[in-house]
Amino acid sequence: MELQPRERDALARWRPGNTLTNRFLARLVIRLSQRVMTRWNRLSVDGRERLDALQERGDRGLLTYSNHVSRLDDPLLVSNFGLADLPYDRMRWVAADALKLFSSKPSSFLFSAGKCVPIVRGGGLDQPGLHFLSQHLRDGAWVHIFPEGGASRDPEGWLRHPFKAGIGRLIAETRPLTLPFYHVGMQHIAPHRTAPQRGHHVQVLFGEPTDCDDTFIADFADGEPRQVWKRISEWTHTVLQELEAHVRAV
Numbered sequence: 001m002e003l004q005p006r007e008r009d010a011l012a013r014w015r016p017g018n019t020l021t022n023r024f025l026a027r028l029v030i031r032l033s034q035r036v037m038t039r040w041n042r043l044s045v046d047g048r049e050r051l052d053a054l055q056e057r058g059d060r061g062l063l064t065y066s067n068h069v070s071r072l073d074d075p076l077l078v079s080n081f082g083l084a085d086l087p088y089d090r091m092r093w094v095a096a097d098a099l100k101l102f103s104s105k106p107s108s109f110l111f112s113a114g115k116c117v118p119i120v121r122g123g124g125l126d127q128p129g130l131h132f133l134s135q136h137l138r139d140g141a142w143v144h145i146f147p148e149g150g151a152s153r154d155p156e157g158w159l160r161h162p163f164k165a166g167i168g169r170l171i172a173e174t175r176p177l178t179l180p181f182y183h184v185g186m187q188h189i190a191p192h193r194t195a196p197q198r199g200h201h202v203q204v205l206f207g208e209p210t211d212c213d214d215t216f217i218a219d220f221a222d223g224e225p226r227q228v229w230k231r232i233s234e235w236t237h238t239v240l241q242e243l244e245a246h247v248r249a250v
Helices: 005-012 020-040 047-056 106-113 128-138 164-173 213-218 223-250
Strands: 042-045 063-066 093-097 114-118 141-147 178-186 201-206
Touching: 005 178, 020 042, 020 106, 020 141, 047 178, 047 201, 093 128, 114 128, 114 223, 128 141, 128 164, 141 223, 164 223, 201 223
Parallel strands: 042 201, 063 141, 063 178, 093 114, 093 141
Antiparallel strands: 178 201
C-alpha cells in the first residue's frame, strides 16, 4: 500500500541512533516512568525473572508482546522491567503509531530517543518500520509489540480480537524467543488524553517464554505465508487470553 504524504513525513522525522542526547533522554524518561509507577502508584509484577533470564540469550532476538490499554503502557510499564540496567543498544525497540508520535519535530525527537519505531496503521506489512523491527530481531535485539494494533477502548481493558498479522510475520521470519505479559490497571493510570494519575494498582503477569525455532514454525507452516502469519497471530492471542483469564481470576 502506498503511503500518504503525512505518513511519509512522519517516517522522515524518525531519527534513531545511539547518541549522547538519545541516551540522556531515554534515561530521564525511564526514571520518570519508574517514579510514576512506584511512587505515585503501586506495581505488582509476577514472573519478571523470566525476562531477566532472557537478557542473556546470546545472539537470539527477543520479541515481547502484551495487551495495550493506555497510551503510556510503554514507557511507564516497561521502564520498570530492567531498562535502567541495560546499555542503550540493548534496550528494547517498540512499535509505535507513526502519525500520533511522529507528527512534529519535537515529539519525533523524543520518541526517536526512546527507541520507538514508527508503524503506519493500515500501511500493510511491507513498510519500513516492520522491516526495521524484523532486521533487528534477526540481529539479536529486543523488540516489543502490541499485537492488538492500538489501545483497547474497553473501559476494563479486555483484549481485542483478532490480533494484527504483523506479529505473526515477525515470528515466522525471524524465529525469535518470545515472551508475553499481561497487565491490568494501566487504563486508570494513563487514560486517553490525560496526564498520568495517582493512587492506582497495576498487576503484571509474565507468561512462559517460547523458542519460535524452525520446529515451532513447522507446526503452522501449511499454506500461503499470510495464512501462516495469521495462525501464528492467533496463537499469540490465545497465549495472552490465558494470561488474561489468570490475572482477572485473582
